Amino acid sequence: MSDTAGTPIHPPHRLTFTVVNRSDPPQYDFLDPPAKEGEIGRLGPYRITGLLGKGGMGQVFRAEQFEPIRREVALKLI
Secondary structure: EEEOOEOOOOOOOOOOHHHOOOOOOOOEEEEEEEOOOOOEEEEEEEEEEEEEEEEOOOEEEEEOOOOOOEEEEEEOOO
């Protein structure tokens, strides 16, 4: 197939997907075990509830600070 100028048009790249079983959250050896349903683990006064992102310098987690006040925070662990 080619466009009107005769330049070949290549089909789009094929994407592949991996299905992840969400019922088995990832295990992180630097976290204390989860104490409640819906959390990945604990770190000090924080309940770690999800992974927001990761890169070359660390990982960013969604967490809830439960001492001294309850609030949702993002923790970057390097």
